[in-house]
Amino acid sequence: ETGVHVERFAEMSGGWRVECRRRGRPLHVRAGHLYVCAGAVQTPFLLRASGIRRAVGDRLLMHPTVKVVARFPEVINGPEGGVGVHQVKEFSPRISLGCSIASPPYLALAMLDHPDYAHWVDSEWTRLGIYYAMVDGGGHGTVRGVPGFADPLVRYRVTREGRRDLATGLQALCRALLASGATEVFPSIGGFGPPIRAVSDLTRIPAELPASRTQLMTIHLLGSCPMGEDDARAPCDSFGRVKGCRNLSINDASLLCDSPGVNPQGSIMVLARRNVLHHLGEL
Numbered sequence: 001e002t003g004v005h006v007e008r009f010a011e012m013s014g015g016w017r018v019e020c021r022r023r024g025r026p027l028h029v030r031a032g033h034l035y036v037c038a039g040a041v042q043t044p045f046l047l048r049a050s051g052i053r054r055a056v057g058d059r060l061l062m063h064p065t066v067k068v069v070a071r072f073p074e075v076i077n078g079p080e081g082g083v084g085v086h087q088v089k090e091f092s093p094r095i096s097l098g099c100s101i102a103s104p105p106y107l108a109l110a111m112l113d114h115p116d117y118a119h120w121v122d123s124e125w126t127r128l129g130i131y132y133a134m135v136d137g138g139g140h141g142t143v144r145g146v147p148g149f150a151d152p153l154v155r156y157r158v159t160r161e162g163r164r165d166l167a168t169g170l171q172a173l174c175r176a177l178l179a180s181g182a183t184e185v186f187p188s189i190g191g192f193g194p195p196i197r198a199v200s201d202l203t204r205i206p207a208e209l210p211a212s213r214t215q216l217m218t219i220h221l222l223g224s225c226p227m228g229e230d231d232a233r234a235p236c237d238s239f240g241r242v243k244g245c246r247n248l249s250i251n252d253a254s255l256l257c258d259s260p261g262v263n264p265q266g267s268i269m270v271l272a273r274r275n276v277l278h279h280l281g282e283l
Contacts, residue, residue, distance in 0.1 A: 008050045009034060015247055033247040033279070037272075040221040043254045044143040045152035047225065047235070052242065055235045057143035057152075061223035061259045064158050064216050065134040066166050066209065067100060068173060069110045070182040071195075075126045077102055084129070088176060093136045093261025095169040097176065102130040113215060114186045114195065131177060133169030134218075136261030138162015143224055158216065163209045166216070171205050188215040222264055225254035240275045251275050 004027065009018040015032040036043050044057030084099030091097075100106070104125050111118045120128065141156030158166075174185045174196050184195040187205065190213040196202065228234030235242060240255055242248040251272050256264060 006038075006046060008046065010050065011245065011248075033249070035249050035251050037250070037252045040224045040253045041143055041152055041154055043250055043252055044224040045145055047242075047250075048143075048145055052235070052245065052248075054231075054244075055225075055233055057224050059223060059226070060141035060143055060154065060156060060221065061137065061256070062141070062156065062218040063134045063136065063220045063259055063261070064138055064162055064166060065132045065218050066170050066214060066216055067110055067130055067132045067188045068170070068177070069102075069107060069114075069186040070129050070131060070177045071120065071124060071184040071186075072127050072129070072180075072182055074181075076129050077126045088172075091169065091172065095136075095165055095172070096134045096261060097169065097173045098132055098134070100130040100132050102128060106130060110188060111186065113188055113190050113192065117184075117186065117195065131173055133166060133173045134261075135162055135165040135169060137259045138165055140223075158211065160208060163211065163214075164207060166214070167205060167207055167209045170209070171202050174202055174205070175199060189213055190215070220253075220259070220264055222253040222256040222268075223258065225250050226257045227255045228257060239278050249275070249279070 004020050004022045006018060006020050009016050015030060016034040018029040018031060018034065020027040020029060036046060038046055040060060047056045081102060083101045086099060088097035104121055107121045107125055107128055107130065108118070110130055111121055139156060139158040139162050141154060144153045146153050170187060177185050178199060184197055186195045189209065193204070225236060226234050227236050227238045227240060231243060236250050236255065237243065240249045240251045242250060253264060253268050255271060256267065260267065
């Protein structure tokens, strides 16, 4: 229901009591079997707020991604552009290259590191595209609650190996875009200087991307409540059932055990369907 915010839940006779707020007023919901499907950040946050903390939120995983804006001599973008579907999997799963959404608002955001060329978003946006280099790991993070705050504290640290892989992917991405006809390529690195215009300019990309100046992003969050048999590392079993709790299950991206190096959506959907069918006794 719109306007309902779940704060915590507690085990009770015959099931669970979920404490919520609806439009600012307390609301209590009772459930025989409780499924938590709030995503790789909110699921561990709710579990920890409810006193379930063992191996919960200790290892948030993602695919660190660095982006570039490329300018072409011909029109490549438009109002119905959406997200391009072409990708390069030559280096997969360690490194993947692909397209991102490149509408004017996203282009304006991506060009913040190159203010001298930001005006191109208004005059040249149909010739501009956004592309990415994504790595399969290179670090991990945590999800924690902070007393007095309603939102979780999320930390993630990219390792030096991850930053080296990102640099390798960035060089390969820029090389591919130049070979495809791009006239300028703008990496999302603060203070990078003039755009890349030739293969010889690729030497300006450091072998290890600087942590303080590189604008990284991700849309793949997973693995914060991994399934498995090792109780010290996995808070739930392979069907998402939380260990030590009756009738409590997780069924979202939190369950994945590692970063797959590809879009995890299909794996998450298949796993969720399998777990629901098992719960219903149909598997």
